[in-house]
Structures are given as structure tokens and as C-alpha cells.
Amino acid sequence: MSQARLMDGTALARRIVEETAERTADLTARTGTTPCLATVLVGEDPASVTYVRMKQNRCRTAGIASRHVALPADTTTADLVGTLRALSADPAVHGILLQHPMGRHIDERAAFEAIAPEKDVDGVTFASFATMSFGLPGFVSCTPGGIMRLLDAYGVDPAGKRAVVVGRSAILGKPAGMLLLARDATVTYCHSRTADLSAAVREADIVVAAVGRPRLIRGQDLKPGAVVVDAGYNEGNVGDVDFASAVERASLITPVPGGVGPMTIATLLEQTVTAAARQLGA
Amino acid sequence: MSQARLMDGTALARRIVEETAERTADLTARTGTTPCLATVLVGEDPASVTYVRMKQNRCRTAGIASRHVALPADTTTADLVGTLRALSADPAVHGILLQHPMGRHIDERAAFEAIAPEKDVDGVTFASFATMSFGLPGFVSCTPGGIMRLLDAYGVDPAGKRAVVVGRSAILGKPAGMLLLARDATVTYCHSRTADLSAAVREADIVVAAVGRPRLIRGQDLKPGAVVVDAGYNEGNVGDVDFASAVERASLITPVPGGVGPMTIATLLEQTVTAAARQLGA
Structure with a gap:
């Protein structure tokens, strides 16, 4: 089986920061x-x-x-x-x-x-969580927002797909699931109390690992051809996914580092300019 | 196979209203x-x-x-x-x-x-949705809150169980899933874009049907012994679950009417007294 294609968060984040710089310059000039x-x-x-x-x-x-x-x-x-x-x-x-x-x-x-x-560009307030969950205008939590951008950039449409989010933190797992649900994925939340994590992950067309446990998800847990997003970040630059085995089974996968990580700050900057534009009425 | 036991929302709601009446009388007397x-x-x-x-x-x-x-x-x-x-x-x-x-x-x-x-006793605000989602103190949406009370009353502990919520409305499906997740269920949200609803429902130890489509979930879709909560309410007193076939396969099931319905108002009353007690500092 061929190896998964990498989702290059570093390159995509760079493009977003460049676009944001252009928007910033334009906004500054106009206002x-x-x-x-x-x-x-x-x-x-x-x-x-x-x-x-x-x-x-x-x-x-x-x-x-x-x-x-x-x-x-x-x-x-x-x-x-x-x-x-x-x-x-x-x-x-x-x-x-x-x-x-x-x-x-x-x-x-x-x-x-x-x-x-209206200034919550990191997406941490109750209001931001609710607007994400209800598909309403507002700011997203930066890492989940960055994950959605990565999926979009690599042509992954969540609609109708089974998505499994491993982890349920307030700023990562929960909002990531809600954003996938808003995009019409069938979303399952797994966590430390999930009885059979491998079985649940194996159902997934899209896996988002966001739990902070090194190499928890292994290649054998994946449906062949799954899209794997590793939002884990553990000591020693190790993600929540065992990259070596997962890359043999996934169709697309984020490296750690260089996958989700850079997208977080890019989303923060993008949302800051959007917030400024709204507040300046421009 | 034996028939499922009924979860009697009418009786439980009556008990909750009686308890609420006692709390109300006590609060009124004291304050x-x-x-x-x-x-x-x-x-x-x-x-x-x-x-x-x-x-x-x-x-x-x-x-x-x-x-x-x-x-x-x-x-x-x-x-x-x-x-x-x-x-x-x-x-x-x-x-x-x-x-x-x-x-x-x-x-x-x-x-x-x-x-x-602090007065949102119907659980409809962004803040209430977020506190439900994050397991923080606050008011719950009344129907999802009533569902959790029914599960508790019949000894159903969601922890470690697979729960499937069919429907994703802001005041029913989404908060029901979040309350189940807060109680450590592994929660899957299904909806109109779910590719294979029967397959997803068949994974569930607990099914919450909350989509407003008459008899969408049939007995053959259920895992034998599943707990079935029908929060649907369609024309002609028909739920989202085909009761006749589901009752043969489930272990516990809510009737329609007389299941989830009465729990909604009971939860509303209970939360109103709780709100009053907090605001009166009593």
C-alpha cells in the first residue's frame, strides 16, 4: 500500500499569514x-x-x-x-x-x-463555542479552525463522512467535533472512558486526535484510506498518532510538527484582522 | 425475546413536580x-x-x-x-x-x-449551551435535561456506553449529546446527511431520537438490549421511533406520548425554583 500524502500545515499557514499580511496592509491603508x-x-x-x-x-x-x-x-x-x-x-x-x-x-x-x-479571536468564550456549534457567524477556536482549513485545502469534504474526534477539551476536541458536525459529518466523540477506542476509530473516514497521549492511535486502528489529523502535541515532538504505522494506512495525514501546529497561529492572525475590519466597519 | 420495559415519563414528571412543589413552598415560607x-x-x-x-x-x-x-x-x-x-x-x-x-x-x-x-430556565442561551457542554453549573435545555433524568431514574449510567443522538437541533439534539458526553458516554451525532443511519444506530447502547421524522428508527436498526429514548413528536402522537418493532428489541424504551414529553415541563419547573433560590440567596 502506498504511503499517505502529508498535509503540510507549515506551507498552508505561511500562505494564510501572507494573505493576512495583505489584508492587514489594505485595512491599515484604508482606515x-x-x-x-x-x-x-x-x-x-x-x-x-x-x-x-x-x-x-x-x-x-x-x-x-x-x-x-x-x-x-x-x-x-x-x-x-x-x-x-x-x-x-x-x-x-x-x-x-x-x-x-x-x-x-x-x-x-x-x-x-x-x-x-467580538474580540475573542482565540475562540475561548461561551459565545464563540455556541456560534461554532450552531454554525453561526463568530470566531472559532484557533486549533479546530486551523484543522478545518487544512481539510479544505486538501479537498476533504466532511459532509456525510464518519468523523471521530478523540479528546473532548473545551478548546480543542469539543469545538473540533462541532465544526465537523456543522459541515455535515457524522461525528463521534471518543475519550478516556471510551470502551473500545480502536473499534470506534476504525469507523472513521476522518480522525482528529486531540487528547495529548503520545502515539495513542496506531495504524492498525485506522480504516484504510482514512484522513488523519494529529492535533496532539506531547513531549519530544510526538503526536497522538503513531505516525510510522499510520502513514502506511491513511490517505492523508498531518505530520507532527508541521501539521496542525502552525495552523493555530495562522488562524489567530486571520481572525484578528477580521475582528479589526468588523470593528472599524471596513 | 421479551418486550422492553417502559420508561414512564408521566410518573417521573409527577414525582418531580411534587418535589418541586415542596421546594417552592419551603422557599416561599423562608423568603x-x-x-x-x-x-x-x-x-x-x-x-x-x-x-x-x-x-x-x-x-x-x-x-x-x-x-x-x-x-x-x-x-x-x-x-x-x-x-x-x-x-x-x-x-x-x-x-x-x-x-x-x-x-x-x-x-x-x-x-x-x-x-x-441566571434566569434561562429553559436552557436556550449560548451560555447555557456552553455550560452544559463543559459540565459546568448552569441551566440545561429542558428536554435534554429531562432525558438525563429519565435515564438516571431507570438506572442507565451512560459512562463508557455508546450513545447515538439522531438530530442536531440547538435545543434538543446538540445539548442532549453534550449532556451524554459530560456523563462519559461515547457520543455519535447522526442527522439527515448521515450516510448509513441504520449502521450507526446499531452501534448504540443508548439511542436518543430527536429529529422529528415519524418512525424513522425501526426495531431492526437497534442493537438488541439498547435503551431507546424517543424525543420525537410528530403529528398523530407518533414519535421518531417505530415503537411496535423497537419495543421487541430494546431493553428500555420511552412511550410517545408519556415518555420524554412530560419531563420537559417538569425540568422547567424544577429549574425555575432553583433559579429563584439562587437569586434569593436561599
Whole structure:
């Protein structure tokens, strides 16, 4: 059997960032206002610092301004909510990214809900989850949104297909399933309590692995010719899919790294410019 | 093979209404305030008029006050939103039921979102959908919430089971699937674009039919011993399940009528008292 074709997230993300840069330049020229993403970081977790810096750098590449708000690790929920409300009300800020996790003493949900839905370019609010779920206009969670873009770019139409999402987190698994459902896939959510994961995965024309368990899905679990999207990211650049065996059985597969990962930031930038255009009425 | 046991929604709903009446009496005695449900109806659609009257009557049975707001059929979205915001801000109103459908000229979503989440006892807002989906405290959509109560009452634990929800409406299919997922079922959403509905349904330990197509699910589609919840309600008191053949194959099944139907209002009343207790700090 021939090997699966790779879904190249790095290349697609690059194209999206280039398009976003053009939209940004055009919007800035027409309105005199540069789209601005506010990044909010609580504490100094090294991975979070790195992620935020990557997002800021990519903003710069696309011509999007960023405003960084660094809060001390002992920031209270009330203070964080206050900061996010102020950014939500600030007309110079068009999108808000709250880096998470934020530390155990913070009520993350209260923080997310302090982000105005029209600036929720990371797709973390209740309103964004609901609009994704109901197929209404709004912002999508960036990684699930990036997954849908990858499928589109490689000609995978979810309509009528069996899709299995492994994982049910609020910002990855659940919204990924809802976006696939909105595109008319027959969607199954699997998770740690699923009795026979292999049997469920074997039904799938499209598999989205989003659970954070290294190499959980193996080639033998796949229906031959399945489309495999690995949104897992574990230590040592290992995904949730055992790439070596899966590539022999899938028709399309995302590598890790270079698959889903780059799409997340690309979606964030794209949504930031869209948010700015809407807020500027342009 | 023996026939399935019936899940008696009429009897369970009666017990819930009795318990709710006791809680209402206790709350009223302790706070001096009678819990109050506002019912809002746009126009005079006969079915809607009947539904609202049933809900008011059942409120009375449980000792819950109701305040009816009848709006003319040509009410604008802006006026309806204004009415709902006023009820949301009125401390004498603890729960709000907006009867739907409301007519094509109304933006139903804008209307729903004008209901304060803490008074959304019918579970129709974005916030309620998200809290259901994320397993957070909040109000559930009444029919899906009633389905979960029925399963609990008959000792059906969804954890680790395969559940198939047929239908994906915003207030029935989607939230029913999310509630089952929150209770650790492996959940599959099927719908009009599902390629092989029978095959998907046959995987299910628990089937929730919520699509509004008379007798769509037949006995031969079921895994022997499946638990069948028929939330369909079609002309002539016919459900989405072909009862005669399904009862021969299922282990538990809801009749239509007398299954899911009565649970919807019971859940509405129960949530109204809960809302009142929270708002009264009691």
C-alpha cells in the first residue's frame, strides 16, 4: 500500500499569514488604523512565555500590532477580569489572546468570559463555542479552525463522512467535533472512558486526535484510506498518532510538527484582522 | 425475546413536580417570595398558546407564580429584546420562558441572548449551551435535561456506553449529546446527511431520537438490549421511533406520548425554583 500524502500545515499557514499580511496592509491603508492583538500573560511559565512570543512575532510578520500585558503570577481573578474588561472596552484593541493555562488560583472561565465575543479571536468564550456549534457567524477556536482549513485545502469534504474526534477539551476536541458536525459529518466523540477506542476509530473516514497521549492511535486502528489529523502535541515532538504505522494506512495525514501546529497561529492572525475590519466597519 | 420495559415519563414528571412543589413552598415560607416564571409569547399560534398554557397550569400545580407577557404577532426583534431585557432585570421574575418558534421576522437568537443566563430556565442561551457542554453549573435545555433524568431514574449510567443522538437541533439534539458526553458516554451525532443511519444506530447502547421524522428508527436498526429514548413528536402522537418493532428489541424504551414529553415541563419547573433560590440567596 502506498504511503499517505502529508498535509503540510507549515506551507498552508505561511500562505494564510501572507494573505493576512495583505489584508492587514489594505485595512491599515484604508482606515489609518493598524489591527492590534492584545496578548495577556499571567506569570512567567517558560512554555507560555515562548508561545506568546511566537504569536507576537507572527503578528509582526503580518503587520499586526500587538500590545503585551504581563501580569504577576499572583494576580487575582478579579484583577485579571478587570484587565480583560478594560481591553474589551478599548477601541484600540481589536483582538484579545489570554494565554492559558493561568495557574490554579485563577478562575479561567471567569477570565475567558470577560473577553468581549467580538474580540475573542482565540475562540475561548461561551459565545464563540455556541456560534461554532450552531454554525453561526463568530470566531472559532484557533486549533479546530486551523484543522478545518487544512481539510479544505486538501479537498476533504466532511459532509456525510464518519468523523471521530478523540479528546473532548473545551478548546480543542469539543469545538473540533462541532465544526465537523456543522459541515455535515457524522461525528463521534471518543475519550478516556471510551470502551473500545480502536473499534470506534476504525469507523472513521476522518480522525482528529486531540487528547495529548503520545502515539495513542496506531495504524492498525485506522480504516484504510482514512484522513488523519494529529492535533496532539506531547513531549519530544510526538503526536497522538503513531505516525510510522499510520502513514502506511491513511490517505492523508498531518505530520507532527508541521501539521496542525502552525495552523493555530495562522488562524489567530486571520481572525484578528477580521475582528479589526468588523470593528472599524471596513 | 421479551418486550422492553417502559420508561414512564408521566410518573417521573409527577414525582418531580411534587418535589418541586415542596421546594417552592419551603422557599416561599423562608423568603416571603414566591418563585415566578415569566412566559413570553409572540403572536397567537394555537400550538404555542396551548404549550404556554400547559406550562402556566403546571406552575400553578407546583405553587410557582407565572407572569404572562403576550406580544402581538408583528412585534419587532428590538421590542422583544427590550421586553426580555426588562424581565431579566426585574427582581420579581426568577425564570424566563420565551415560547418558540416566534415567526420568521424575529431574530430568535438575538431574543434568546437577551435572557439573562441566571434566569434561562429553559436552557436556550449560548451560555447555557456552553455550560452544559463543559459540565459546568448552569441551566440545561429542558428536554435534554429531562432525558438525563429519565435515564438516571431507570438506572442507565451512560459512562463508557455508546450513545447515538439522531438530530442536531440547538435545543434538543446538540445539548442532549453534550449532556451524554459530560456523563462519559461515547457520543455519535447522526442527522439527515448521515450516510448509513441504520449502521450507526446499531452501534448504540443508548439511542436518543430527536429529529422529528415519524418512525424513522425501526426495531431492526437497534442493537438488541439498547435503551431507546424517543424525543420525537410528530403529528398523530407518533414519535421518531417505530415503537411496535423497537419495543421487541430494546431493553428500555420511552412511550410517545408519556415518555420524554412530560419531563420537559417538569425540568422547567424544577429549574425555575432553583433559579429563584439562587437569586434569593436561599
